[in-house]
Amino acid sequence: MRRSILVVLFLSVCFNYAWSQVKRISGTVVDEEGAPIAEVTVRPDDGLAPALTNAKGVFSVSITDKTTRLVFSSVSYVTQTVPIKDSMTVNIVLKQDVIGLEEVVAIGYGTQKKANLTGAVSTVTVDEAEGRAVTSIEQLLQGKASGVGIVQNSGRPGDDMGEIRIRGISSIDNNNEPLVIIDGVQADLNDVNPQDVESVSILKDAASAAIYGSRASAGVILIETKKGKDSGGKLKLDYNGTFSLSNPTRLPEVVNSWEHMEYLNEARKNVGQADAYTPTQIENYRRQDNPQYPNTDWYDVHFQQSAMQNHYVGLRARDKNYGFSSSVSYKDQKGVLIGTAANRISYNSNLWGNFFKNKVTLSVAANGYRERVDELMENTNTVMNQMRTMWPTSYIRSIDPETGNPNLYSYAGRYIAGEELGGGINANNTQLNTRASVEIKPVKGLKAKVLVANNKYSQAYTIFRPEFYTASDFMETGTQKRESFLEKRFGRRDQNTYLFTLDYALSKGKHDMNFLLAHEKLETIYNRDDGQVREMSSNAPIFNFGDPTRLYLNSIAHEYATASYFGRINYAYANKYLLEVNFRRDGSSRFARGNQWGNFPSVSAAWRVSEEEFMQPYDFIDIKIRGSWGRLGNQNIWTQYAFADVMSGQEYYAFGNAIVPGRGTNLLADPRVRWETTEQTNLGVDLVLWNRFSMEAELFHKKTYDILARVTVPPSLGASQNPYQNIGAMTNRGVELNLSYKSPRHTDKLNYALAANFTYIKNKLSTLGELPFVDHTGNMRSVVGHPFSSFYGYQMDRIYQVQDFIWQHDSDPAIPHDDRNYVVKNGLPNQSNLMDTPAPGDVKLVDRNGDGQITPDDRTLIGNPLPKFQYGFSADLSYKQFNLNIIGHGVQGSDAYMNGHLIGPFFNTQGTITRTMVNNRWTYDNPSDKYTRLYVDKTRDALVTSYNIYDASFFRLKSVQLGYELPKKFVQRYGVDRCRVFFNAENLLLLTSFVEGFDPERSYTHVTASFHPQIASYTLGLNLNF
């Protein structure tokens, strides 16, 4: 039956053309510099078979008298349409596609020519990756695309990934992390080596992302790894190597030990407390001639310059019918904080082949890594936090006066002790991602594909603290035993993907259509088992040596799954009017039956204005107008069983000195909980001028409703944790702009590419159901009508000065300051409910309700951490053998609430102070109107005021790279195709008015100063291609 249809089709085609006269037309194709171009497709516009140019750029193609035009197209050249006149020869010059409109970019479950995109998709080139000593993909993407905000977690090895927010925050306390798809399978950005990345597409609007339905509300990042370029089967070998040195970007400068003592006395006196140190004691420290009276800079002790090396070897070959690409890379990185390090071997392998006359394509791939990450014996955030409480008056180690033990560490020196005695945390992470797919093309235009993938991740995490003695707890001298401790955690995660797609492309006349139908299933199974022992008989991380009476075991396990059906229709008329419709239906195991399924439709359209006849005179303009609307879901919450009450089985108790099991309800679930939904409308314009200048502008409105949040339930219900409920809605409105200018490539001239991007986002919480606001941890509150998660506290008016007070004997000026009993003058607000005896040099708070008292009711929103404006730029200049690449990015209008040790003076009575604080502090001689006096007082520490709101705006020169490519003639003598040496500096420059000693680049929700600094690195490297 089918055969007879084909026969009829064939006959009808022959019959059709039999009426036309077939003739041949030939010519040559050259580029702008006159060099012939091979492999250019030459296609007659009436559906006849296309031809290719040969190595000399010569082609010959059959046409009929119905043929009016020839279309010349080739990757990296601008497609050109040439009308056929009488001549039988056509010689043309093809222009370089400088802007890349002809490039094919990855979209959800497929690809699309950039020119035909209807949604807001940012494509990011990462060509400069081979010359940067980056350790994560986030670092490569930083500053590259509008609408994509990235901050790096920290500069610690193993924690140098970033926090990515596509078009702002849309959810309250769920995952705002975008979905990451690597080669078609859900994965983690960390899974792939930056140097294996071929291309990155970021799907920002709902229409582009809707095909991922319930997982895509925070946007999607699509990564394609290198598959190898057609080399005619010839083997290609790449080697990249770097060596780097790194330093922390910013560290606080702490006062000397004797200064610490003096200022502590001053701070105590300021709040009516007795001296902590006598002048003799201070003098002992000032003399610095006795190790008993030290002056320790704990940042000097804990930080160092560190080194990193990175090697990458890639092997690729590709022919028409098969291809493979394999790479291995090795990274060895020491941290700037002692005891921290990471080393990693990663590999990536892709293999594909065509069979049965190209009707079947088989593809198998595996990638993975093995990584070891080291930290000091407590996690780095804790170490950073504790370091801020270490006093310069503590020694690192001393002699125990009781026993003569020469290695008695101080409490502050405990991390040094742990490090010296072999303790530490290390994580051994192994990841293996395997996938296989079969694609069958039974008839022209139809593709059926089955993909099966498994992502296996395992982590062996060990915490080992050796036994040692410390001289003091943080408040007192005296010897304390630090008993040895070993914990091991074994976590395994299996993620299975099953995907079935049917793809049908249909082209008839000016109509191009594409249909996609698919079914996908995903499941994740997680298990973790922990064991702990203490009091080890031998100083080795082996359970057997632990005290057998003190074992502890714990297991964590969960599973979740999604099942989906989805489809897409693309329609293009004359390459001019483009339409795309998506529909996806997702089911999630996280919700109860009945609430599991959600529907996610989207539609987008584009008009390529420059394809219209009336635009023909202006052929230097390429313009496209796009519009889209779509709905996305979010079920990516921090629990796998949102519908279930949680009764913990770990509520142990002890009767008669024996531990017995117990249970207790910790969480009451809302069984009605369902999807969170995001609706997004996008308007975009793409403009290209003279094939050099391009602009992409986007206007978007993103509304999230049924937001899943763990809103506080009355504590009187008796559950200690808050359940997820669907509550409220928020909007993000924004403008994005990408600009770029590229010069055409000339071998002997200066070539340059400049790009800049800007993002402006305005966030507003539109409703929270019945609630006027929700509170979050870290003094943050989200109020309806205001941006999400603002800092909430007292507004500072100014600093209290002496003239605001009265004192004894009708404010007798002869009374020394220290003897005055200051009382705030009448008419000024009374804030003694919040702080003991306010005095000159304290913050003066705003009495918002004007009742004369400062009470908690006077609090208000005092700052917002969400950046208002973000921008980035890059410049790529090359001249002959030299190449310079610069990347910068900045954040504007982000507030940070910084309080705690080294921010507040002698915070919590444990901290010390910084040089900045000392130099600026309020005193009677220096009545500052910006800075407070020193104090040591918990009531003042506990006040959340705008005094501690800092402007976290910054501009950072992210990367500067200078490369030199050795002359080809020279290197080819040694069998090398290309050899390049380069120098690269990362985080070279930071402009900010943030708190001295602390880096403003941090997660927006980080409100503490216990934060590992970013690092600045300097790298020398080599690229070799064979």
Next chain:
Amino acid sequence: MCVGLLSCFTACDNEFLDRQPIDFLSPENFSNERDIREAVNGIYRAHNDLYEPIYLDFIIDNGYYVEYQLLWSRTFNNETNQIVSKWARNYQIILRANTVLHYIDDVDMPESAYNQHKGEALFLRSLAYFDLAFFYGDVPLRLKPESLDEANKPLTPEAEVVNQVLDDLETAAELLPESYTDGDRGRATKGAALALKARVLLFNHRYAEAAEYCQKVRELGVYEIYDEYDKLFLPEGEANNKEVIFDMQFEKNAQPYGLSNQWYTRLRSWSGLMVGYDLYEQYYSTNGLSINDPNNTLYDPSVRSTGLKTPSDYVKEGGYDNRFTNRDPRLHYTLIVPYSIRDYHVETGAPLVYYPSQSQNANFTSFRVRKYVDYSDNGLNNVSGVNPVIIRYADVLLMEAEALVESGAYDEEHVYSLINQVRERPGVMMPRVEIVEGRNLTQQELIDVIRHERRVEFAFEGLRIYDVMRWEIGEEAYRDLRGYRPGKLTPNNIEYELYTVQRRSFDPSKGYRWPIPKVELDANKGITQ
């Protein structure tokens, strides 16, 4: 083929999406006695708290710790940590107790087990509601496990809550056994229910009934005064202790289970937990007279002229100086005074002396806490097994004495005998009341004797704040913190300079009650204020 594959996928969807919790449980699945027993254990666990009730002594006149400054200086509001956590903790106990009481009837089990578990749940729930009503007044009354649909709950008047507590304790006392075998030591008993009922009655000024319930506890014949005051608060005294009626169970070295008591190792190693001079001066000389009494010839405030001697006997002798000798032994069992032993070296076992003037010292009163500090664990951090006492027999005796005197109908001899049982504990042996104070005291004089006895007997057991609140003696209790200036207590030049460490005053308009936490008011729309 493709369609066939697709329909197969569809058919499996429901099964594929059915994922049930793996590492936690659900009360709907209770099926046997073991389930109920474990759920009961979970109530005790919720009641176990690292800070309750001891920290309460650091917010009034016994001590000071910077962590509780807002409560101490009464600058707290309805968001202050401890005010929020006491509320939440009690309701967690209540939810767990309600869960047991709700599901226990669905499960088959022997009658004795049924009675015991129901009694335990009622007792623990009463403990929580009593505490809530005492500190917050009117509170939401939830008597069954309630879901989010019942989040909005109005306040129930305090009197109703108290009546519920009294009824439940009556039922609990009928259901609970008088004692347990060793393996169940620590569970609620009939005596605990009766003693708690006596406390609830007394604290609500129902004196005659309170005395009656104290008598019921005595008549059980289960309890008696423990000989050694110090061991009463240490793990070594746990097994044969007939004085403790109900306490929280902590285990040494059970930190990963959350069952080691870190609070008491803090008392031991953190000098910032200060004791006020106010409490110190309450400890009489062994003649039963106050150190401020001009007739007290035994008290000698002089400083010894020679240098320090080896500290081995200081605990018993009472420190370096004469002022610390011949004092009520409970002084040294409860406080660390200057130049007495504060710890032992972890390797050598050598005693370490408390020098208040030491550098990095955060103690500004020169007094620390010794009660509950367990020195037997070799200096390890955070692994103490010390059990905080909730109610003990000495309390029952003093409560009965107080209730009788307050009721106005009392026999002085009987009241004296109750107080003397506490004073004549073999490890304390303070002179009998009648020997010091004489006979035929006025009602007020007797009350003063009892109140003083409570203060020194129960210091750092968390009872002082209840007493201050029910006696309404804020002006007396919320005074400045005083202490000996540590800078004057150097080994070479010792001077006991009494000074004010931190000022505070009592504003009666603020009342004694704690405010209902803001987090409750924000989320519970049933409460209208």
